[in-house]
Amino acid sequence: MAVLFPLLAVLIWAANTVVSKAAAGVFDPAAISFYRWLVAAVVLTPLLARPLWRRRAELRPHLPQLAVLSLLGMVMYQCLAYYAAHSTTATNMGVICALIPLLGLVLNGVVFRQRIAPAAMLGVALSLAGVLYLLGHGDPASLLAGGINRGDALMLIGSASYALYGILYKRWAPPFGQWLNLYAQVLLAVAMLSPLAASADSLAIPTAGIPLVLFAGIASSILAAYFWMRGLQQLGSERTAIFMNLLPLFTALIASVLLDETIHAYHWLGGGLILLGVSLTQGGLAPLWRRWRPATQST
Secondary structure, eight states: OTTHHHHHHHHHHHHHHHHHHHHTTTSOHHHHHHHHHHHHHHHHHHHHHHHHHHTHHHHGGGHHHHHHHHIIIIIIHHHHHHHHTTTSOHHHHHHHHTTHHHHHHHHHHHHSOOOOOHHHHHHHHHHHHHHHHHHTTTOTTHHHHHOOOHHHHHHHHHHHHHHHHHHHHHHHOOTTHHHHHHHHHHHHHHHHHHHHHHTSSOOOOOGGGHHHHHIIIIIIIIIHHHHHHHHHHHHOHHHHHGGGGGHHHHHHHHHHHHSOOOOOHHHHHHHHHHHHHHHHHTTTTHHHHHHHHHHHHHO
16 A cells, blocks of 8 residues: 555646646746745645744754755746746656656766766666657657757756755755755745746636646645655655656646647657666666576576
8 A cells, every 4th residue: 555655646746747737828837836835835834833933943054955955846846847838738748757867867977976877877868869759759850950849948947956956855854854844945935936926927816727726735735745755654765766757657648638638659659768768777677687687697
């Protein structure tokens, strides 16, 4: 039953990708970016405001780090996704999100000089080929003439921001526990997004937008985070991380049902190459290699 926790988290995040696309026709992206974290803050405040206040002296030295984490993981990643939804499909958004572990590996190597294993390098090459095939709609050469779709480019930047968030969160390890860390970042996100919200064409919440905001602010921001943390506790980080590979599949299936998006052959091939590459970078194929290698050496 422990596998249900990360499975439910990924299913909610996939549904939220579709919600982001649906919101493009209802909200100004600056408005829903702000309301999402405002709703999360309102829900979490009765539960966590007092514990956070009691630890305010300990929290103060960590505020710059928490602000950077909030900027990368909540402001840039989520906000760019809402802007990207205006010019790309939910299916593309889900597939590009699958690149986050790989982007984290590349950033670790480039920024922090962490050595990348040969198998991981092969994974990077395969995933890059998959990205080019996907973004070129089955014709990578067309990217040279027409460039990358604006929404896909924004989603790539947002995914890179979230990959850097994951690296820094692990390196800095704020010592307040998952929930207080989350709550502090949510409050900072609301503060940082307030000026952007003020620039929105309209802050009105139409009737059709209410369930979208509630889903993003409660299900995606709180419930999914809870399920994911339970998965980490019961399965460990490596086994839990594998479930993220299901995100593009779930997103494509939900988008095809709710948004009538067509899943093309280039989605399957490009997405498959990306996931194969991500699996290599995460060591997902290592057990198969270990079983195969002794047999080849004995012949």
